[in-house]
Each structure stands twice: as C-alpha cells, then as structure tokens.
Amino acid sequence: MYSRERLGDLLLKSGVISADQLQSALDVxxxxxGKLGEVLVQQLLVTEEQLARALAEQKGLEFxxxxxIILDRAVVTRLPERIARKKRVxxxxxxxxxxxxxxxxxxxxxxxxxxxxxxxxxVIPVVAPATQIDYAIDKYIxxxxxxxxxxxxxxxxxxxxxxxxxxxEDDVPVVRLVNQLIREAVADGASDLHIEPGEKAxxxxxxxxGVLHDVTSLPVAIKAGVISRVKIMAEMNIAERRRxxxxxxxxxxxxxxxxxxxxxLPTPFGESVVIRVLNHELSFRTLEDLGxxxxxxxxxxxxxxxxxxxxxxxxxxGSGKSTxxxxxxxxxxxxxxxxxxxxxxxxxxxxxxxxxxxxxxIGLTFSAxxxxxxxxxxxxxxxxxxxxxxxxxxxxxxALTGHLVLSSIHTNDxxxxxxxxxxxxxxxxxxxxALAGVVAQRLARxxxxxxxxxxxxxxxxxxxxxxxxxxxxxVQVFGPVGCPECFGGGYRGRVGLFEVMSIDEExxxxxxxxxxxxxxxxxxxxxxxxxxxxxxxDKVAAGVTSLEEIExxxx
Numbered sequence: 001m002y003s004r005e006r007l008g009d010l011l012l013k014s015g016v017i018s019a020d021q022l023q024s025a026l027d028v029x030x031x032x033x034g035k036l037g038e039v040l041v042q043q044l045l046v047t048e049e050q051l052a053r054a055l056a057e058q059k060g061l062e063f064x065x066x067x068x069i070i071l072d073r074a075v076v077t078r079l080p081e082r083i084a085r086k087k088r089v090x091x092x093x094x095x096x097x098x099x100x101x102x103x104x105x106x107x108x109x110x111x112x113x114x115x116x117x118x119x120x121x122x123v124i125p126v127v128a129p130a131t132q133i134d135y136a137i138d139k140y141i142x143x144x145x146x147x148x149x150x151x152x153x154x155x156x157x158x159x160x161x162x163x164x165x166x167x168x169e170d171d172v173p174v175v176r177l178v179n180q181l182i183r184e185a186v187a188d189g190a191s192d193l194h195i196e197p198g199e200k201a202x203x204x205x206x207x208x209x210g211v212l213h214d215v216t217s218l219p220v221a222i223k224a225g226v227i228s229r230v231k232i233m234a235e236m237n238i239a240e241r242r243r244x245x246x247x248x249x250x251x252x253x254x255x256x257x258x259x260x261x262x263x264x265l266p267t268p269f270g271e272s273v274v275i276r277v278l279n280h281e282l283s284f285r286t287l288e289d290l291g292x293x294x295x296x297x298x299x300x301x302x303x304x305x306x307x308x309x310x311x312x313x314x315x316x317x318g319s320g321k322s323t324x325x326x327x328x329x330x331x332x333x334x335x336x337x338x339x340x341x342x343x344x345x346x347x348x349x350x351x352x353x354x355x356x357x358x359x360x361x362i363g364l365t366f367s368a369x370x371x372x373x374x375x376x377x378x379x380x381x382x383x384x385x386x387x388x389x390x391x392x393x394x395x396x397x398x399a400l401t402g403h404l405v406l407s408s409i410h411t412n413d414x415x416x417x418x419x420x421x422x423x424x425x426x427x428x429x430x431x432x433x434a435l436a437g438v439v440a441q442r443l444a445r446x447x448x449x450x451x452x453x454x455x456x457x458x459x460x461x462x463x464x465x466x467x468x469x470x471x472x473x474x475v476q477v478f479g480p481v482g483c484p485e486c487f488g489g490g491y492r493g494r495v496g497l498f499e500v501m502s503i504d505e506e507x508x509x510x511x512x513x514x515x516x517x518x519x520x521x522x523x524x525x526x527x528x529x530x531x532x533x534x535x536x537x538d539k540v541a542a543g544v545t546s547l548e549e550i551e552x553x554x555x
Contacts, residue, residue, distance in 0.1 A: 048129035056127035066132040076140040087111035104130035174225040197270035234262040291495035309436030310399035321408040342369035343384035366391040383407035399434040414438040414501035415520040448486035
C-alpha cells in the first residue's frame with residue numbers, strides 16, 4: 001500500500017533517525033537544495049539500504065537486496081550498459097509479460113519510459129540501493145561485455161596470442177578485462193584472485209570464505225596480455241618471466257581505497273598470478289564476533305591483563321591469525337598505552353596505533369624494525385609473524401623486559417608453538433619465563449542461517465567425530481542446502497575455531513625437560529585446555545557450521 005507519510009517522517013517513525021537529525025537535514029536541504037534522502041546519506045545519518053527501504057515503503061514498492069540474489073544474465077543484458085549506468089537501473093526479472101527493474105529512484109518516470117522503449121515490455125519498478133545497482137551492473141552487464149570485446153579483438157587481429165601490454169592505451173580490451181576481474185573480486189568479498197595459465201585456457205578463480213571458486217576461463221591467446229597488464233599495474237619487471245616477483249597495486253573503487261598485493265610464479269605454461277585483496281577500511285571485529293567462546297575469552301582476558309609477557313597466535317596461513325591479533329589490539333588500545341606494530345604487510349589501519357611496514361629492500365626487516373620499536377618506549381608490541389630465529393629471540397626477550405608482546409607463529413596447534421620456538425633456537429628457560437599463553441585457531445565456513453537443514457547422522461559417525469555417548473543422544477547436526485542468500489553455496493561468512501593454552505607450572509616443568517608436544521598437550525588438556533576439535537564440535541552442535549566443514553579444516 002502507498003504511504004502518504006513523508007520520507008523523513010517514515011525514517012523518524014522507524015527510529016532510524018532522531019527528530020534533531022531530521023531537522024538538521026531539512027535545514028541543509030533548504031540551504032543547498034537537492035533531495036532529502038541524498039542529504040541524509042551525505043550526512044551519514046542513514047545508510048543507502050535504510051533509505052531505499054523507507055522509499056520502497058513510502059511508494060508501496062518492493063525492496064530488493066541485489067547482493068543476496070543471483071541474477072539471470074539473459075534478463076540483465078536486455079538493457080545496454082550505457083543506459084543502465086546513466087539511469088542507475090538494472091533489469092532483474094521477467095514477471096507476467098513485464099520486466100522487473102531495480103531502481104535507485106523509482107520516481108524517475110523518464111528512466112522507466114526509456115527502459116520500456118528499449119525492452120518493449122511494461123516496467124515493474126522495485127527499489128534497491130544505488131551502490132548495489134552499480135555492483136550488479138559491474139558484475140552482470142560489464143563483465144560479459146568486456147569478455148566478448150576481448151574475444152572480438154582477438155578474432156579481428158587474427159593472432160594466436162595477444163602482444164604484451166606495455167601501456168594502458170596499447171590494448172584497451174585487456175585493460176578493461178583486468179580491471180573488471182579485480183572489480184568483481186573486490187565486490188564479491190574475495191580475499192584472493194588467482195590467474196592460472198594452462199595448456200588450453202587461462203583459468204580465473206576467487207577465494208571467498210577460504211574456498212576457491214571458478215569464475216571464468218579465458219582464451220589462452222590472451223595470457224601474455226593479461227599477465228603483463230597485472231605486472232605493469234604492480235610495477236613489476238614485465239621482461240622477467242623466470243623468477244618469482246612481488247608487487248603492490250593501490251586503487252580507488254567507489255570512493256574507497258583498495259590495496260592489492262601481487263605475487264607471480266613461473267610455470268610451464270606461463271606465469272601464475274595471485275592477487276591478495278587487503279581491505280584497510282574493514283571494520284574491526286571483536287573476539288566475540290570471531291566466535292571465541294566465553295570460556296576462551298576468560299582465559300584470553302587473563303593473558304592480556306598481564307603487564308608483560310608474550311602471547312602467540314598459532315595456525316597455518318589463512319587461519320585468521322592477523323584478524324585475531326587486531327581484535328586483541330582493539331581490546332588493548334587505550335589512551336594510556338603506547339602500541340607499536342611491525343607487519344608485512346599492514347593489513348588494517350588502526351587509529352591510535354603506530355604501525356610499521358616491513359621493507360626488506362631498504363633493510364627494514366622484522367628484526368630491524370623490532371629493535372627500533374623497543375627504543376621507542378612502547379607498552380605493547382605486535383609483531384606480524386615470528387618467522388625467523390632473530391625476530392623470535394628479540395620478541396621473546398622484549399617480553400621479559402616489561403613489554404606485552406603479541407605475535408603469530410605457524411604451527412598446527414598451541415603446544416606445537418613451544419617446540420617450534422626450540423627449533424628456532426630459543427632456549428626453553430627463556431621462553432618459559434616470557435610466554436603467557438598460546439591461542440591456536442582455524443577458520444570454518446558458517447552455515448547459511450536461511451537455508452541450513454537438520455541432518456539424520458548415524459551414531460557411529462558422531463562418535464567417530466568426537467562426540468561422547470551422552471552427547472550423541474541429544475546433539476543435532478545441520479548441513480548446507482543453498483539459497484539466494486548464500487548464492488547457492490550453503491555457507492556464508494566464517495567463524496573462528498580456537499584452543500587457548502595458558503602457561504602454568506606443569507607446562508613449564510615439561511617444557512624445561514624437553515618434553516614432546518604431545519606430552520605438553522596432554523598436560524594442558526588435563527589442566528582445562530579445551531582442544532581445537534572440541535571447540536569445533538561445539539559449534540557444529542550449535543548449528544553454526546557443519547560436521548563436513550570441520551573435517552575439512554581440523555585434523
């Protein structure tokens with residue numbers, strides 16, 4: 001039903017804005033002109049989604065979230081990209097002989113008439129946020145257009161392989177293609193973009209929520225052009241193909257900075273490229289947001305409450321160690337503390353923290369940076385990774401001299417971090433005095449809460465997984481299904497799986513006796529450490545993730 005209430009009154013009634021905020025926005029509108037909704041968004045009083053929902057309610061129209069549905073490219077491409085961008089509209093469905101069109105401004109009669117004229121179909125307008133419409137145009141219209149443009153260019157050239165791109169003007173289709181691949185990766189929330197040459201095709205994959213997904217397969221003839229374009233953007237040597245290279249790309253997309261780290265590897269079929277997407281503007285997540293249980297939080301709080309000591313976060317690459325370190329720093333970041341970090345690279349920028357990026361090219365390594373940091377009167381030091389003996393020794397000794405040191409280390413579980421330090425040449429008597437605790441972790445995909453379904457699991461399977469006889473009788477396991485909210489995958493987002501090992505007298509005694517990590521692990525469990533797998537099983541029982549998923553990420 002059409003609402004006669006004004007947009008500002010609807011937002012006020014729903015509690016999105018206050019009366020003072022509405023009056024302030026009206027005053028700005030009277031001075032500068034324009035629409036009230038635009039003023040509210042510019043003043044950061046409402047989000048685009050809140051505005052679109054209120055507008056839909058006011059006009060009696062349907063609201064759609066374009067990021068949670070999969071669109072039919074055959075429907076979307078009925079409208080040319082130029083018109084879709086100019087009018088900020090996109091066709092999303094066919095319904096009873098009409099075409100459903102998502103619009104940022106459903107009162108734009110001229111846009112509705114234009115779409116109707118070009119498609120030859122009556123228009124059913126629905127409301128969507130403007131940035132979501134831009135995203136959908138990039139993903140569903142621009143992408144097929146640029147892929148076809150590249151293929152047409154190859155056919156016109158009649159060449160077996162495109163020449164290398166030496167400047168943006170030399171091969172516009174390839175430039176547009178690379179830009180489109182990066183734009184889609186960022187829009188889809190990918191952490192990595194993989195461009196992998198094969199014998200017959202160039203494979204493109206995105207890593208989303210820790211899992212790689214095929215995106216497209218490109219003609220092998222375009223291999224040299226695509227790889228050279230990426231290397232130019234990353235300021236690499238395009239003539240060097242036999243050695244691995246590293247580079248960096250800084251871009252601005254939709255008004256926000258995007259930091260890309262690029263690595264190339266030589267293969268028999270050409271150079272493989274991996275582009276890591278770093279989102280500096282990502283809002284910091286708390287340890288609770290990451291999925292740390294109340295029991296683990298209490299243990300962790302005891303560690304960080306100490307005025308000095310070392311706290312290590314352990315796990316393989318991609319297990320979320322950096323995110324946990326930042327969550328811990330956020331907890332510790334108060335005005336009376338001086339916090340300095342040395343990282344490679346700086347993944348998130350945090351206000352109130354002095355952050356240093358490692359640069360081996362000028363001699364600024366982890367160890368060199370750490371020495372400088374310790375002369376700068378810090379209270380808390382964060383080392384991105386203890387990757388070499390020198391860095392580890394300086395960090396551990398810093399913990400003995402009155403500093404709280406946070407760092408990451410590559411081991412499979414918490415007890416193994418102690419033996420790893422021994423392998424790096426750090427004497428156990430030094431480590432045992434300095435170490436406050438170790439947090440081991442993994443990341444598991446979360447089940448989509450919109451479509452997950454209960455599974456009838458055999459008792460033997462649950463017992464083998466680690467549940468007790470008593471738990472098997474009452475545990476309910478869920479599995480993935482797939483729906484528009486999770487793009488058909490059954491999972492959306494990730495959750496942390498943790499084990500927290502505090503260093504007590506028994507662990508110190510075993511460590512000084514050069515005990516194996518299995519003995520240390522048994523002692524830690526006997527003294528209350530909840531193992532990583534136990535935490536994972538609890539999250540399965542809570543319906544957060546699936547048994548299949550924890551078998552994938554936890555040994």
